[in-house]
Amino acid sequence: MDNKYFNEALSSMVTNAAYKDAIKHMYDSGLTVAEIHNQLDYPASIEQIEAVISDYEKKKNSDDSTYAYIEKYDKFGRKSYLKVKK
Numbered sequence: 186m187d188n189k190y191f192n193e194a195l196s197s198m199v200t201n202a203a204y205k206d207a208i209k210h211m212y213d214s215g216l217t218v219a220e221i222h223n224q225l226d227y228p229a230s231i232e233q234i235e236a237v238i239s240d241y242e243k244k245k246n247s248d249d250s251t252y253a254y255i256e257k258y259d260k261f262g263r264k265s266y267l268k269v270k271k
Contacts, residue, residue: 202240208237217263242266 204227211221218234223241225234254266 198235204229205237209241210235212238212241215263215265220263 204225207225208221208229209246211224216224218231218238219235222229222231242254247254251271252268253271254268257265257267
């Protein structure tokens with residue numbers, strides 16, 4: 186087995202176990218990236234958190250092509266998505 190492949194697989198497993206599901210849950214709960222960053226015990230950068238959220242939104246949105254999602258910000262600056270029919 187190639188060491189590069191093994192290292193990537195191990196890294197992916199560690200990040201999934203460490204914070205990806207937690208980020209998705211906190212994001213679905215309405216927290217901002219900064220709030221998620223402050224609540225994580227695992228040292229994840231803001232860029233990593235944004236990448237997880239971006240991938241998560243792409244996967245959620247790819248399942249339903251008859252709808253579009255519009256970014257909205259509430260009075261506290263928290264980003265959310267509004268699902269609208271195309």
